[in-house]
Amino acid sequence: xxxxxxxxxxxxxxxxxxxxxxxxxxxxxxxxxxxxxxxxxxxxxxxxxxxxxxxxxxxxxxxxxxxxxxxxxxxxxxxxxxxxxxxxxxxxxxxxxxxxxxxxxxxxxxxxxx
Numbered sequence: 001x002x003x004x005x006x007x008x009x010x011x012x013x014x015x016x017x018x019x020x021x022x023x024x025x026x027x028x029x030x031x032x033x034x035x036x037x038x039x040x041x042x043x044x045x046x047x048x049x050x051x052x053x054x055x056x057x058x059x060x061x062x063x064x065x066x067x068x069x070x071x072x073x074x075x076x077x078x079x080x081x082x083x084x085x086x087x088x089x090x091x092x093x094x095x096x097x098x099x100x101x102x103x104x105x106x107x108x109x110x111x112x113x114x
Contacts, residue, residue, distance in 0.1 A: 026077040034075040034085070042067030 022028040043064055050060035074084045082090075 026083075027072070027075075031075040031077065031083070035071045038071030038074065039068050042071060 018028075020028045020030065023032065046060055046063045046067060050056055050063055077083045077086075
């Protein structure tokens, strides 16, 4: 090795850094808040339908546990730092965005055309 190779500064960029503390991998305070809101909404709907309309406690318990599982899994982030909810938001924004771009052809040597 030459002295030039030894003197060269190298740039180290760490991967997978998180800006907020996580309870476990991919699930922090913000995701906990989102999951609790989802659980409350699903639990409320579950209570209305399973208990008030059908009067069935086992269905209520099963749907409540399923709602907790789905709420947590929808907001937990993966290695790309995206959750299923984030992916659905991105897909919705992409669907609503403009996809046709109209261009006007100009003479490349003359810019004074209008």
